[in-house]
Amino acid sequence: MKQIQIYTDGACSGNPGPGGWGAVLIYQNVKKEISGYMPETTNNRMELFAVLQALRQLKEPCQIDLFSDSAYFINALNNGWLDSWQQNNWKSSSKKDVQNVDIWKALLQEMRKHKITYHKVKGHADNEYNNLCDKLATDAIKNNANKSN
Numbered sequence: 008m009k010q011i012q013i014y015t016d017g018a019c020s021g022n023p024g025p026g027g028w029g030a031v032l033i034y035q036n037v038k039k040e041i042s043g044y045m046p047e048t049t050n051n052r053m054e055l056f057a058v059l060q061a062l063r064q065l066k067e068p069c070q071i072d073l074f075s076d077s078a079y080f081i082n083a084l085n086n087g088w089l090d091s092w093q094q095n096n097w098k099s100s101s102k103k104d105v106q107n108v109d110i111w112k113a114l115l116q117e118m119r120k121h122k123i124t125y126h127k128v129k130g131h132a133d134n135e136y137n138n139l140c141d142k143l144a145t146d147a148i149k150n151n152a153n154k155s156n
Contacts, residue, residue, distance in 0.1 A: 008122070009034060013061045014074045016130070016140035017053025020148050026050070027151075028057035029143025031136045032064055039064065042143035044151040051079050053144065055110040062117035071123040076130030076137055084125045089115075 012033040019026040026048035032039045041060060045053070054077035061073075075081055083089045089111065092098070097105045105111065128134045131141065 009067065009069045010072075011065065011069045012072045012074070012136075013058075014128075014134075014136035014140050015054070015057035015061055016076060016137060016144050017050055017055070017057050018141065018144035018148060019048060019050040019053055020152065023047055023049045025148050025152050026053040027144040027147030028053045028060065029140040029147065030057050030061035030064075031139055031143075032061055033136075040139070040143060042147045044147040046151070051077070052107055052110060054080050055107055055114060057140070057144070059110060059114050059117060062114070062121070065121065069121050071121050072126060073123050074126045074128050074134070074137065076128050078127065081125055081127040083111075085127075 014031045014033075015029070017026065017028045024047070026045045027042060029040070029042040032041070041064065043056075043060065045056070054075065058073065058075065058080060083092075091100065092105045092111070097108050099105055128137050130137060
């Protein structure tokens with residue numbers, strides 16, 4: 008099974024507002040950078056969408072170390088929130104609808120294909136690849152916001 012490292016980040020100019028996402032996939036010291044833009048979204052959606060798009064790049068099951076600065080994403084996986092949400096028909100512990108269900112469901116389909124270890128990294132700190140993902144996400148916003156002006 009191929010061993011891959013994935014770094015992801017999402018950004019939003021306003022929340023909600025124009026958003027961008029970025030990801031870096033690393034396999035045998037080869038880096039692939041991907042990014043994208045959405046005109047009206049939230050930061051959490053962009054964080055999740057970055058992970059989804061990164062996983063969709065993989066053509067076969069992989070062993071993945073996935074790094075994100077999103078407490079929302081990492082806690083949902085590592086603290087069992089995602090399992091609880093599914094068991095409770097996509098309701099939170101406070102009985103409210105879980106946000107971003109469409110992306111969570113798509114993520115579940117992709118995540119099931121792989122063996123993934125999730126790692127929380129400190130955002131905007133000294134992690135080279137997290138900083139690169141942040142730049143990809145914010146550049147996507149800048150580059151696309153300029154087109155619409």
